[in-house]
């Protein structure tokens with residue numbers, strides 16, 4: 496039986512799994528859709544302002560985007576620290592990483608607050624701002640009696656608020672794992688180590704879903720199975736694998752690639768062998 500997903504690792508272990516870990520942004524929620532554009536845009540503006548651009552802007556965009564996406568899944572402050580290093584590498588004098596973080600969050604929240612308001616007032620439905628069929632896959636796994644966990648590099652209060660607005664909070668009874676006050680010491684590897692210890696299970700019994708390289712790498716590091724969610728953005732066509740994400744997720748060790756959860760029922764059956 497062929498998997499209802501792109502199979503990257505033909506010898507991938509097929510369940511049963513005893514815990515399932517989801518990343519949040521880009522894996523369940525699309526509320527922060529467009530964040531790389533905002534982050535890279537801010538960084539390019541800073542470089543331009545300090546006359547630190549070396550190549551045509553289109554090329555610099557690719558360079559900075561690569562730096563940012565290599566940390567996708569880490570606490571957001573980590574991406575700012577990498578930028579601080581980059582400014583220094585170019586011979587500039589960087590601002591404090593927390594200053595960059597504040598500026599980025601201010602810019603991003605201009606878009607995000609409108610989406611919160613739409614969800615709060617019912618102008619938008621939760622289904623409009625999640626990866627297609629996200630609620631269905633969570634329900635499916637919960638109904639199998641397998642515990643679900645969520646871990647995000649985004650600031651805790653924001654993830655908690657958005658999980659509630661999207662109606663996914665109740666799927667994670669042990670709570671949201673995310674950095675409080677953008678704590679740089681937060682790490683998905685630590686979350687995984689803790690949940691394996693608490694449940695008394697082996698790494699290979701862990702199934703992870705993520706659109707970032709960090710969670711994918713951490714799930715693979717303990718011997719788990721990683722499904723890479725190469726999710727596209729609203730408007731760019733559902734069911735289409737985002738090629739750059741796909742390439743990064745494969746490099747990080749993803750066993751399978753899906754564009755979203757439209758075939759979640761078959762996927763879960765396949766994964767459980």
Ligand SMILES: [Mg+2]
Nearest residue numbers: 518520521707
């Ligand atoms: Mg993500």
